[in-house]
Amino acid sequence: MDAATTGLLGGLAGVLLGGFLTYVLDRRNAVSMRLHESRIEAYKLFASCAMDYRRAVMDQWFEDHRLQNLTEDDDVHRARSAAWSAYYGVRLVTGNPQLGTMGRNILDRITELKDVEHREELNRLGEACRDEVDGFVEKARRDVVATRSV
Template sequence: MEAIIASAIAVLGTLLGSGITLAFQRHAVEQGHRFTRGERLRQERLDAYSAYAGALLNYRRVLVHLWFCSYEEPPRDDVGEVRMRSYALRSSAQEALFRVQMLTDDVALSRAAEEVLDDITALYRVDDDRAELDARRRDTREGIRLLVGAAKRQL
């Protein structure tokens, strides 16, 4: 009888040990999946935020160039061609903005990303006033810098 009880206890101990091992393995696998998902999201955000900052810089650069082509003598490039390039870069920036907005949970970051694009677009509306252009160039450069800092904190 003692042998049967000892066998039953051994089997019960083995089953209990297996159950505990299974629970720990499940927990480790779930942690691994959470880490992998989190890391993938972090990498996607890094890619999206970097692409957006680059798109903003390119769009800003071509708008400043367009201003110089329009108001400085003599224009180096055809104004119409530069304007068309600005439209294409604005579209690229908007696409990058949408990707940022889809990947972020931070409403303030999403709003700031949109505001920076609007501020850069406003460069287009600066009349023949070099001082105003220079001020807006500084403001938009700072806006991009602040946006990158905010995005970095989310990573």
Template structure:
């Protein structure tokens, strides 16, 4: 009878230990899956922001050029409205980025790049526009360099 009791207790102990290790393994796998999902979301949101900001910068440059060529023309107005649409896309991408980015410095770099693009059309001359455009591009590059390690 003692042997049967020991066998039952051994089986129960084995079941408890197996359950414990399976639970830990399941938690670990779930944690890895969450981390990978977040990494994929970051890649998606960071690249969407970069693409939207490149487009916004381009549309702001186009807006400036059209306004310089013939102020108030239909082409200048079309370029202005196109820049508004690009700004909306860039702002949406920035908001999505802010939701998934847990690094304050990276968020600040993204926000700074957006603000530089936002003010580009206010340039007073070609030299100022070129300087602002380069600053915006450089700010976006700094954002990408800051964000890259978190998605590798």
């Protein structure tokens, strides 16, 4: 083989290897981006559903204490179900176990609202729930920012 043929084959091998590596790296980057966007959607959905569940439980409290007209218990059940579904979605996509723990604690706090006896306590605990959801969103935001470049 002469030098020209060797150079041609070497150049061709380099181009093929470069193309293959670019393909592999682009594919990995696309998967990482999809996971990143899934995390954002799961966190947003959970926070939204948790707040809907909180609202439904607080409405139920008012009904139980005869301070508001009765509505269907189905609202609470639907909201709780949606919140739990969103919670599991968060757990599936997060790499941060603290977010799963925070989500579970939020759901537990919201459930506790139904057993409150006085309106002042309901308001205080309702605000505490909102603060926990806000803390969850802040931690999730930091997780999303940290994993953006992964």
